[in-house]
Amino acid sequence: MEYEEPQFFHVMGYVGDADHDVIDMVSGNPDWEPPQALRDGLKEYAEFEPDRFQYPPSDGTAELKAEIAERRGVDPAQVVITNGTGEANYLGMAAALERDIGDEVLLTDPVYPYYPGKTKMLGGDATFVPANRDGSIDVDAYREAISDETGLVVLNTPNNPTGAVYDHEKVEAIVRLCEEHNALAVVDEVYDHFDLSGEFESALTIDSEHRIVTSGFSKSLAITGFRVGYAIFPDWLTENAKARHMLVNVATTRPGQHAVLRGLEGADAAYYEASRELIRERVDTFTDALDAAGAEYTRPDGAFYVMARFDGYPGTMANVERLIDEAGVAGMPGEGFGDAYDDWLRFALVTPRVEEAAERLTDFFA
Ligand SMILES: Cc1ncc(COP(=O)(O)O)c(C=O)c1O
Numbered sequence: 488m489e490y491e492e493p494q495f496f497h498v499m500g501y502v503g504d505a506d507h508d509v510i511d512m513v514s515g516n517p518d519w520e521p522p523q524a525l526r527d528g529l530k531e532y533a534e535f536e537p538d539r540f541q542y543p544p545s546d547g548t549a550e551l552k553a554e555i556a557e558r559r560g561v562d563p564a565q566v567v568i569t570n571g572t573g574e575a576n577y578l579g580m581a582a583a584l585e586r587d588i589g590d591e592v593l594l595t596d597p598v599y600p601y602y603p604g605k606t607k608m609l610g611g612d613a614t615f616v617p618a619n620r621d622g623s624i625d626v627d628a629y630r631e632a633i634s635d636e637t638g639l640v641v642l643n644t645p646n647n648p649t650g651a652v653y654d655h656e657k658v659e660a661i662v663r664l665c666e667e668h669n670a671l672a673v674v675d676e677v678y679d680h681f682d683l684s685g686e687f688e689s690a691l692t693i694d695s696e697h698r699i700v701t702s703g704f705s706k707s708l709a710i711t712g713f714r715v716g717y718a719i720f721p722d723w724l725t726e727n728a729k730a731r732h733m734l735v736n737v738a739t740t741r742p743g744q745h746a747v748l749r750g751l752e753g754a755d756a757a758y759y760e761a762s763r764e765l766i767r768e769r770v771d772t773f774t775d776a777l778d779a780a781g782a783e784y785t786r787p788d789g790a791f792y793v794m795a796r797f798d799g800y801p802g803t804m805a806n807v808e809r810l811i812d813e814a815g816v817a818g819m820p821g822e823g824f825g826d827a828y829d830d831w832l833r834f835a836l837v838t839p840r841v842e843e844a845a846e847r848l849t850d851f852f853a
Contacts, residue, residue: 490608493600494804494823501808502817510844512834513817515647515791517709519762524753525708528746543741545733547717551744554751555717559691559700565725567718567732568739571711572677575701575718576641577605578728579673582699582720583639584609585727588669593632593640595624597824599647599675611639617827622651622785626660637670645678645687645789648824648833652789655688662690665697671724673699677716680707680759683767684788696721706791707759708750713743766791769836776845780852794821794831797852802832814851816844 498513532539546552547568556563569575580602584590592606596615606613614637616628629640640661644653658674665672674690679702691700703716720728770786773793777784783796795818800806802821810832811817821831838844 490604493604494820495600497804498807498811498817498819501811505811508815509811510816510838510840510847512836512838512841512844513819514837515706515835516711516837517706517762518837518839519709519765521709522750522754522758525710525746525750527753528749529742531749532742532745539741539745541741543738543744545736545738546729547739548741548744548748551715551748554748558751559689559719561691561719562722565719565722567720567725567728568744569701569703569716569718569732570714570736570739571705572675572701572703572716573601574732574736574739575703575716576601576673576675577609578718578732579671579699579701579720580605580611580639580641581609581731582724582728583671583673584611586638589634589636589638591634591636591638593629593637593670595642595646595825596827597648597821599643600823602641602643615825618649618651622646622649624651624653624657624661626657626664629661629664633664633668633670635668637665637668639671639673640665641673641675642690643675643677645676645682645787647678647790648792648794648819648821648828650785650787650790650792650794652682652684652687654686655690655692658690659693662693662695662698666695669697671697671699673701676700676702677706678790681763681766681791682789683763683770687789691719696723699724704747704750707762708747708754709762710743710747710750713747714740715743715747766836769841772842773834773836773845776842776849780849782848782852791836793834793836794828795834795848796821796831800852801830802828807832810851814847816847816851 705711821828
């Protein structure tokens with residue numbers, strides 16, 4: 488089986504090869520500070536006894552599991568600490584498909600591209616359910632698409648790339664559809680701290696044996712390089728998921744788990760609010776410029792991406808490369824997220840140079 492190189496890596500490579508200044512709006516790497524307590528936790532770790540440099544419990548340190556369980560209102564036994572939300576999604580998706588009940592996987596269009604990649608890797612067949620124009624989900628479309636062949640539905644809210652924050656009732660309706668068809672719902676909430684609308688409610692409040700919630704600290708604590716995330720499983724799926732996690736990874740970074748624990752303890756509400764405020768300001772700056780450039784765009788209710796459509800300039804890889812070459816701004820091609828937004832480009836607002844990027848785009852498209 489062949490795996491396609493994610494378009495993300497291609498664009499990053501193209502930016503790396505450029506011999507002129509390019510503003511990187513490709514990646515989802517926060518450019519702001521993690522909590523000071525997280526830095527302190529990391530320093531403190533360097534002085535621990537060698538026994539703390541050895542394998543931690545496979546499913547995560549007891550301290551971090553307890554902290555997450557308390558914050559999320561679940562039993563620590565349901566928590567698996569993973570190598571980021573990426574692994575948490577993999578475990579959730581694998582748990583659904585290894586039951587051999589149905590290979591069909593319902594994904595949204597547009598989609599975070601790693602979901603179709605994982606679906607293929609796990610032997611599933613992806614069916615795409617179009618999101619509404621504003622990024623919201625259409626429960627009737629899921630009702631029509633779901634069948635007893637469906638093993639899994641993957642949702643992501645707040646959403647990458649649309650910025651939509653799904654109505655809680657709709658997420659619940661989809662979990663209930665999964666129950667009726669013996670499918671599982673994996674709800675990826677990695678942007679849970681980037682709810683700009685105040686409307687986000689975690690799927691954990693939905694009481695169901697068919698719902699798995701994934702999240703992590705890459706975005707909320709600004710540490711995509713640490714690789715610490717988690718999945719919360721219903722009891723009946725927990726043991727298999729832990730076994731898979733152990734066989735694939737042995738365990739997850741122990742210093743990283745310690746630093747995250749300290750970071751969680753140290754980060755107050757003001758830390759998270761400051762990150763959101765930064766994104767709100769950048770959304771305003773960027774979308775003002777998009778108005779000036781005559782572009783159509785999405786204004787995110789959550790996460791930190793803006794999709795933009797420039798007349799006569801569809802979101803192909805060739806056009807992304809041209810924008811890098813001629814405007815010095817790098818985004819992601821919309822076609823990388825499915826068919827719905829293939830005319831669009833996605834820009835990640837994780838650079839202090841948002842204003843400059845906006846000016847470059849205005850000049851280029853004017
Ligand atoms: C929707 C979504 N899920 C998961 C991830 C990966 O998160 P992590 O770094 O926690 O593995 C990303 C990263 O951009 C994402 O956008």
